[in-house]
Amino acid sequence: MAHSCGALALFLCSALADDTTTVRQPLFAGVNCPPLLTLNEESIGDKNIYSGSNIYSGSTPMIEECRANYPIVQCPKDFPTYMVSDELAPDCNLAVVGAGIGGVYSALRLLDTGTLQGKDICIFEKTNRVAGRIFSLRGFGKDGDLTVDAGAYRSWPKYTPVTQALITEYLGLEVDCYEPPANTSLPCEAYTIVDALGRKLGLATMVEMMMAKLIASGARWFPLRGLVSLEQVNASDSKTLHLDGGMTAKADKVLLNLPQRPLLGVLRKSTLPDGALSTELWTALHSVQTEIVSKLYLYYPEAWWIDLGLEAGDFVLPGDATKMPLKGRYHDGHIECDGVGKCHGFLLATYIHDFAGETAMFFRRYQGARPEPFTVISATDTEGAGFLAHAHERIVEYHKYHQSRVPGYQAKVALEQTPKPTFAVLATWNIATEWAGAGWHGWTSLDSTEKALDPLGDYGIYSVSEAYSYLQGWSEGSLMAADDVLEAYYSVTPPWSFDPVPIVQVVRQTAADVCVSEAGEAGGTAVGATEEDEALCFLGNSKVQMANGSLILLKAAQKGDMVWTGSAPGRITDVLVHKVGGIVPVAVIATSLGDLVGTPSHPVKVGEKWLEISQALASGELPQSTVIEERYVDAFYNLEIDGHVPGKSEHAYVVNGIIASGLGDSEVLNMMMPRQDGWKNKAEASSSAR
Numbered sequence: 219m220a221h222s223c224g225a226l227a228l229f230l231c232s233a234l235a236d237d238t239t240t241v242r243q244p245l246f247a248g249v250n251c252p253p254l255l256t257l258n259e260e261s262i263g264d265k266n267i268y269s270g271s272n273i274y275s276g277s278t279p280m281i282e283e284c285r286a287n288y289p290i291v292q293c294p295k296d297f298p299t300y301m302v303s304d305e306l307a308p309d310c311n312l313a314v315v316g317a318g319i320g321g322v323y324s325a326l327r328l329l330d331t332g333t334l335q336g337k338d339i340c341i342f343e344k345t346n347r348v349a350g351r352i353f354s355l356r357g358f359g360k361d362g363d364l365t366v367d368a369g370a371y372r373s374w375p376k377y378t379p380v381t382q383a384l385i386t387e388y389l390g391l392e393v394d395c396y397e398p399p400a401n402t403s404l405p406c407e408a409y410t411i412v413d414a415l416g417r418k419l420g421l422a423t424m425v426e427m428m429m430a431k432l433i434a435s436g437a438r439w440f441p442l443r444g445l446v447s448l449e450q451v452n453a454s455d456s457k458t459l460h461l462d463g464g465m466t467a468k469a470d471k472v473l474l475n476l477p478q479r480p481l482l483g484v485l486r487k488s489t490l491p492d493g494a495l496s497t498e499l500w501t502a503l504h505s506v507q508t509e510i511v512s513k514l515y516l517y518y519p520e521a522w523w524i525d526l527g528l529e530a531g532d533f534v535l536p537g538d539a540t541k542m543p544l545k546g547r548y549h550d551g552h553i554e555c556d557g558v559g560k561c562h563g564f565l566l567a568t569y570i571h572d573f574a575g576e577t578a579m580f581f582r583r584y585q586g587a588r589p590e591p592f593t594v595i596s597a598t599d600t601e602g603a604g605f606l607a608h609a610h611e612r613i614v615e616y617h618k619y620h621q622s623r624v625p626g627y628q629a630k631v632a633l634e635q636t637p638k639p640t641f642a643v644l645a646t647w648n649i650a651t652e653w654a655g656a657g658w659h660g661w662t663s664l665d666s667t668e669k670a671l672d673p674l675g676d677y678g679i680y681s682v683s684e685a686y687s688y689l690q691g692w693s694e695g696s697l698m699a700a701d702d703v704l705e706a707y708y709s710v711t712p713p714w715s716f717d718p719v720p721i722v723q724v725v726r727q728t729a730a731d732v733c734v735s736e737a738g739e740a741g742g743t744a745v746g747a748t749e750e751d752e753a754l755c756f757l758g759n760s761k762v763q764m765a766n767g768s769l770i771l772l773k774a775a776q777k778g779d780m781v782w783t784g785s786a787p788g789r790i791t792d793v794l795v796h797k798v799g800g801i802v803p804v805a806v807i808a809t810s811l812g813d814l815v816g817t818p819s820h821p822v823k824v825g826e827k828w829l830e831i832s833q834a835l836a837s838g839e840l841p842q843s844t845v846i847e848e849r850y851v852d853a854f855y856n857l858e859i860d861g862h863v864p865g866k867s868e869h870a871y872v873v874n875g876i877i878a879s880g881l882g883d884s885e886v887l888n889m890m891m892p893r894q895d896g897w898k899n900k901a902e903a904s905s906s907a908r
Contacts, residue, residue, distance in 0.1 A: 275299060276346065280590040288596040292517070292641040294366075295357030297347035298426050303340070303438035306465065310438070311338035313459055313469035315445045318350025320682035320696030321475030322428045323384070324704060329435055331710050336436030340469065341429075342461060344444030344653045345589075348429045350475070351654055351684075352693060354420025355592060355643065358517065364552045364563055365420045366515050367410075368592045368645035369657075370693050371550070372396045372421065374408040376841070377810050378694040380701070383714050385411060385424050394418075397530050397549045399842055407842050418552045421693075440465075444480075444653065447487035448472065453494075453677045460487075471678045473703070475696065478506050478685040479655030490677060499673050502666035506685050510575040511647040511657025514542075514568040516609055521553045521561035522636040526624050535616040536801070536850035539579045542612045545570050564643070567609060571657055578646060585646040591654065595642040602641070610638045620801070620848060658684060658691040661725050664768065671699065672706075680707060688721045689810075721810055725769065755796055755854030756816035756873055762857070763872040769811070772855045772873060783859060783868040784823065784877040792858035792882050798851040805831040807876065808843045814874040817854065818846050821893035823870065823877035828893040858882025864890055 276296030284293035311334060314321040325341065328334040353369035373393070375382040385391050394416055396408035411419045433439055443465060449458040459467040474481060482503060485495060523529075530549040537543030546567045553563030570577040584605060586593035596602045610633075617629035647657035661667070670686045673679075680703045687695030698718060704710040712718075758773030765780035765787035775781070779790045807814040818832040824839045834840045859880030860867035864887055871880045879894075881887040892898040 278346065278590055280586060280592060280594070283586070284594045288594060288598055288641065291358065291360050291362070292594055292596050292598075293357075294355040295362070298430075299346070300348075300429060300433045300439050300441075303440055305438065308340050308438060308440070308467045310340035310467060310469040311471065312340070313457070313467060313472045314339060314341045314475065315459070315472060316350065316475030316480075316683075317341055317343040317348040317425075317429065318475045318683075318696065319352060319425050319693050320684070320700045321473060322348060322425050322432065323697055324473055324475075324682055324700045325432055325437060326428045327700070327704055327710055327713070328708060329432060329437070333708050333710055336432065336434075337438070339432065339437040340440060340467060341432070341437060342440045342443045342445060342459065342467070344442070344462065344480075346441045349422035349425035351477075351647070351657070352422045352425055353591060353645070354422035356420060358564075358643075359554070359562060360519075361554065363417060363554055364517075365418045366552065366564060366592075366643045367421050368513060368643065369647070370421050372408045372410055376407065378689075378692055379716060380697045380712075380714060380718055381692070381694050382409065383716075384697065385409075388713060389424055389427055391419075391424060391427070392416075397547075397843065400530070404842055417554070440467075445474075445476075445484050447484060447489070448679070449489045450491060450494075450677060450679075453491050457679065471680070471707075473680045473682060475682050476685075477653075477655050477683060478503070478508060478659055479649060480653055481681070481683065481685070490674070494674060494677055498666070498669055502669035502673060503686075505661060505663040505666050505670055506659045506690075507573055507662050508649065508656030509571050509573050509658050509660055509691070510578050511571040511645075512568060512578045512581045513566070513645040514581065514609070515551055515564040515643045516567050516606070516613070516639040517562075517564055517641050517643075518639050519562050519637045521555075521563050521565070522632050523548050523565060524553065524555075524561045525636075526629060526632055528623060531623070532806075532845055532847055533616055533621060534847055534849050535612060535620055537580055537612070542568070542580050542609055543570060543577065544568055544612055544616055565613075565639075567613065567642075573660065575648065578648065581644060581646055582648075584644060585650070588650045589652050591645050591647050591651045593644045593646070595644055597638075597640050606639050606642060609642065659686075660690055661723060664723055664725060667723060671702070675703075675707065688723065723769075725771075755794070755820065755856040756814065756878070757851070758853065758855045759812075760814055760816070760855070760873045761811045763875075772857070775855075775857060781857070781859065781871045781880075783870045783880070784872055785868055788859040788867055788869070788871065788880070789862070790857050790859060790871075791861035792884070794856045794858065794883055796854045796856070798853055801848050801850050803846055804849050804851065805835070806845050806847060807831070807874070808841055809874040809876065811874045814876060815849070816878075819894055819896075820856075821879040823879075828879065830894060856882060858884055858887070861887060 276299045281294055281296065314325050325339050329336055351369040355366045355368055358364040358366065373382040373385055386393060392412050392414060393409035394412045395406035396410050399406060411421055411423045413419055442462065444462040446460045446462065456468050456470050457472050459469060461467060528548045532547050533544060535544040544567055546565065550566035551564030553561045555561035584593065584595060595605050597606050614633045617633060618626045647654060649655050673681060682696055682700040682703055684690055684695040687699040689695035689698060701712040756772055758771060760772040761769040762772050762775055763769055763782045765782050775790055775793055777790055777793055780787050781790060803818055804815050805818040816831065819830045821828045821830050822834060824834050829839065832846060835844050857871050857880050859869050859871055861882060861884050869880045869887060869891060870877050881891060881893065888897040
């Protein structure tokens with residue numbers, strides 16, 4: 219049977235081993251921790267890559283390797299642990315496979331509503347930790363008080379209202395601003411979980427707390443028990459779960475909280491009733507692809523960016539396989555300050571991702587042995603010292619030559635006088651991490667979404683994964699999928715005081731994202747433009763809403779296609795590609811469909827008026843997180859809408875949910891309906907001349 223921990227504070231405990239003993243120690247002061255459990259020696263098989271001891275602890279091979287080679291201040295603490303069931307062949311009402319947020323939340327909702335009792339629920343997990351790709355590493359720094367969120371890291375009520383409500387209302391956790399607003403009178407847009415003193419706890423705290431509640435209520439926990447395959451004879455029968463180490467379990471219902479690649483691996487080995495593993499099912503499950511994600515945190519003994527007043531905002535310096543790319547945020551990394559204002563901590567130097575994996579080319583060779591997604595890189599060895607020296611050089615280069623917030627000379631002096639980074643935490647989310655397979659997912663086709671969201675529900679096998687959800691790339695997607703499953707199959711309604719807004723689904727990148735100028739009339743010099751005119755465009759991966767409601771990439775739009783103008787259908791009469799091939803100022807607008815990146819002077823419709831993006835930002839008409847920054851751009855794309863009927867159309871198109879001007883580069887349209895300051899001036903001059 220499962221062992222109850224007896225206190226919800228258990229989720230703050232971690233195991234810490236030395237050469238002579240293994241004891242449980244709290245992550246934070248004031249937490250009492252019970253002793254570790256010893257697992258049956260027969261119950262852990264050699265095939266599990268986390269095995270090697272019959273002691274279940276919160277340590278991992280990467281943590282142990284770090285402690286063996288680097289100073290303890292450069293290594294994370296063990297992950298929280300929970301009381302383990304000693305059953306070797308459990309029989310469960312519900313088997314939750316994967317202790318990520320969707321699985322743990324589903325189990326807790328069934329418990330809290332009285333639908334199931336704790337003892338009815340078995341939770342099986344391939345690793346020795348909970349929270350999946352919400353991957354909080356704690357205990358770094360000279361005081362052991364710094365946290366790195368190597369995976370998911372924030373809630374954003376505008377786009378993730380369920381996650382925010384789960385954290386603050388359902389669990390009652392404290393939050394603080396992720397990025398402090400420039401104007402203190404403005405509200406925060408995104409949040410991180412903190413303790414009573416405002417110290418960052420890590421986003422995984424919410425999953426760890428839910429897990430502690432489940433264990434306290436008698437739920438049965440089976441770490442290091444990855445699902446190998448499922449076996450079922452008839453659709454109404456119970457299921458047999460074949461697990462790592464040769465263990466088997468029985469369950470009436472199975473809830474799968476698995477990313478795409480692990481799910482595909484399980485189903486390929488499973489034996490299910492005739493018709494379950496149909497062509498339709500495989501087509502649906504393959505309508506998703508994995509996105510490769512890299513994050514790099516540099517630890518500085520002195521947080522020089524705080525001294526320069528760079529407490530918030532982003533920075534970008536393109537790179538390649540030889541030069542480390544920078545795409546960082548001053549406000550993301552965890553810092554702590556002493557009584558006299560001296561701060562130390564992490565700078566998020568890079569957070570990049572794409573489906574082809576090209577953005578990860580510099581970092582791939584530095585990632586450590588798997589199965590874990592993080593690697594500690596230390597200046598205490600020659601290889602690590604070289605990596606950190608190069609990273610610091612790139613930081614210096616950016617702040618000397620490519621930013622305007624502080625004088626380059628001032629930044630140069632500050633960076634020369636501050637100690638260089640002593641270690642880094644590199645997170646690389648790709649297929650090498652077997653239990654994850656990616657950072658997140660994206661649709662390649664919308665033809666089979668209904669089947670993909672619920673592939674095996676008729677067989678009592680449910681999916682609550684971000685991979686197959688209405689909001690991929692966010693924990694929100696998994697929570698939304700969980701609420702849908704609970705309502706459909708258990709009549710458990712969501713506990714929220716609001717109805718989540720349906721998200722328009724979009725096909726993500728389906729080819730290498732390389733922007734090139736198209737041949738023929740779409741490329742070349744803008745008609746009617748002068749050297750003073752700026753091309754009004756967006757990046758090719760922006761999403762255009764078609765007249766039928768579907769979305770396509772802007773660079774895939776063609777002449778003759780029908781788009782939605784915001785009020786009626788419109789015809790694309792020209793597709794324009796402006797080659798750039800350099801670093802230029804761009805506006806970055808956060809939307810539910812991803813960042814919309816375009817020229818700051820492109821007009822967008824705000825209410826009933828047209829404003830350039832930079833004007834809309836200055837007047838507070840755009841999200842607070844909108845920024846103007848410099849980025850390398852290969853090419854910009856734009857559309858001319860209904861150019862064949864000047865003045866008889868809105869001459870606009872909807873991109874990432876925003877109505878953008880669709881006058882293209884047509885002098886006739888721009889003089890007739892001037893929306894950009896440059897064209898307004900020309901129109902006024904022309905009128906005066908007449």
